Amino acid sequence: MLTDRQRLEAAELLRSAQHGVTPIAPLTEAFPGIDTEDAYEIQLVNIRHRLAAGAEVRGHKVGLSSPVMQRMMGVDEPDYGHLLHDMELRSGVPVTAARYCRPRVEVEVGFVLGDDLPGEGCTPADVLAATERVVPALELIDSRIRDWRITIADTIADNASSAGYVIGEGRDPRELDLKAIDARLTSGGELLAEGRSDAVLGDPAVSVAWLARTVARFGVPLRKGHVVLPGSCTRAVDVAAGATFTAGFSGLGSVSLSFI
DSSP states (O other): OOHHHHHHHHHHHHHHHHHHHHOOOOOHHTTTOOOHHHHHHHHHHHHHHHHHHTOEEEEEEEEEOHHHHHHTTTTOOOOEEEEEGBBBTTTTTTTTTTGGGSSSEEEHHHHHHHHSOOTTTHHHHHHHHHHEEEEEEEEEEEOOOOGGGGOOHHHHHHHHGGEEEEEEEEEEEGSSTTTTTTTEEEEETEEEEEEEGGTTTTSHHHHHHHHHHHHHHHHHHOOOOOOOOOOOOSSSOOOOOEEEEEEEEEETEEEEBOOO
């Protein structure tokens, strides 16, 4: 467990790394006593800092939603981060890769909420009832920790390694089997990764329900209009300037993101 001063120091290190596009050593090296509670508090310090500067919360993302990634990190549940308005990207607007430390893209079935979600006791059925549409999505992830040498505490403190996202139009979730959406990531005609939506806790709606219950413990609601990214269907792929990535989903459509 860290002191309040140490949490503030860690948050400042991450802010400086992001602003200067200069990654730092793992927080677990500089602060050996850091735990997940510390990490979430560090994340919130920097989120509050950005909100005070004019940012707005547009949703949340879930990370570590596959059993393989949880085993790698030595945890038994996912983690989460915040999506802010200045993280929104557009398919037709190229992204400057040099703005980020070590960017990667992930393929996700996103949820756009049409109603507030309940917190405690939220179920996948509640998620389906409250979802306006599910959408093809690409999450841009980045680590302010050098060479992605992250532990669970490092990635949580670093806003779950989130950096940006783009979503497409999507469909009513009741028109789809959310556990059986095939996903493919391509660039320049080359298949880079593929997977299926049930890689996300068996059902991405389960991931969204977990998120609603978890953030409710901190007094945070998932509101109408929020975007929720429940976790990746595929492995993450490194970004390179000049590349265009397209995520295609069976029955759901596609979304693209270009880098310069």
